[in-house]
Amino acid sequence: MSTIAFIGLGIMGAPMAGHLIDAGHDVVGHNRSRPAVDALVERGGRGADSTADAVRDADVVITMVPDGPDVEAVALGDDGIYSCAKPGTLHVDCSTIRPDVTRALAEAGAERGIRVVDAPVSGGEAGAKEGTLSIMVGGAEDDVAAARPYLEVVGGTVVHVGPAGAGQTVKAANQLIVAGNIQLLAEALVLLEAQGVDTAAATEVLGGGLAGSTVLQRKAAGMRAREFAPGFRIDLHHKDMGIVTAAAREAGVAIPLGAHVAQLVGALRAMGHGDLDHSALLLLVEQLSGRGERA
Template identity: 55%
Template sequence: MTTIAFIGLGTMGSPMAVNLARAGYTVRGYNRTPGKATPLLEAGGAASSTVKEAVEPADVIITMLPDSPQVEQVACASDGILANARHGALWIDMSTIAPQAAGKLAEAAAEHGLRALDAPVAGGEVGAIEGILSIMVGGEAADFEEARPVFQALGRTVVHCGTHGIGQTVKAANQLIVAVNIQACAEAVVFLEKSGVDLEAALDVLNGGLAGSTVLTRKRNNFLQRDYTPSFAMALHHKDMAIATRAAREVGAVIPLGAAAAQLIASAVSRGDASLDHSAMLRTVELLSGHPRP
């Protein structure tokens, strides 16, 4: 597997494609918005003007797109993946979409002679840049083993979780945990500040104990500086929480904290914070506490 078509060169996709090129793969990138391929070109990859051009010579096709409609469009259009990929090629969808949608796309791929894996990632932009993503994979075990070298160029934790759609189920659980964790951190920040505590010192000691987390480590400066430059936009987490709450309802799992976090994120999006980093959940807590900031 030496030639990879990488569809979606956004915040996450661009550094992932770069890491694959640096690992020695021949990477042909495509993005719907022009001008996104520069980092890949600088890393030795190539840019394609259409999905068809990217996927025709590819052994592996990777999609990294915002949601199910975009993945379905790229897959099912006349110039898309299913109609133009080589028979037997491996399609790895690393987007975050609904588990049910992932299963249907895998069935459609099989009908066109393609093998499919759903392989959403966790770790954010930093994880994508540093090649330390967590990758949760659904699909056939043999296809996973074949793709393992590709995954290892992108992530540190790579796990085959089960059949088609299960990777997306695990990602939904990840997003639920992250949302609740950010909300708890945001509440602690406002509680500490309104109590007159030195916030920087408090976050340091909290992160050294059982309250510590990757979320607190990664978002510490966001909280301290109120810097909401997006590494993962609130709008995307809003989408992911809709996936999580719907999937939980379908299997009869009760997620009261997750549902509350989903509503708070929805409130932030409705209020105009969609393009901010998801650490901007802090703004909602400040507003509710009578402590709003610009």
């Protein structure tokens, strides 16, 4: 069993760290807000007051924080991972950030003797709680092999997709597909309701055909009930769609539908709904259709 420093104990990070504790690892958690650390301690882990304290004796450091600047802060700061962790430590970043930032972090880590793997995850809060996340992993083959036993504790699908940054590129594609699926599901539900169709029956039969998807399976019931408690917030998907559009621009790739959905996500956020689940795109479809309450 290993000593694992887990930085970022939010909606996704807390259950992931919990699974690692359950697997018998010594997990030392750090988070910007103390209650999340206290909850980890109650689960059987240990708490740290700083990143430096968390990583000093760790074999593995896992980060799960909101964005690239957050990863850079905890990795590159004077009291960060690359300054305070022992040489040979494995840094597994499960955050969703820009691929170019990941590549720069891998280079900075190598200069300090830190092995860096990008391992963004998909599956939302439910997948994190169930330990069934899909994890797309970038990095050197040996480093990915070293990270795999820990990733398989929290994920049901763990795939090495290429060198440093490749995991983040695949995650960008994932977020593009997810946003598009949610938007089309929202449009379908509003259409079905406008025609007086039983949406529970409709989504059941749609789920059994080619229109079936994990998005439909996990999101349709909440969308029908107008329940948008965040499993993955609009704020975060807005950030991710920025990553998608930047990566596409850099590669010279046209994503006309994706760019349009990115604007819809941004519009819903601008209306003050950034804290809602990304399935709240339904509210925007309703407003554009002149139905329901104003978003």
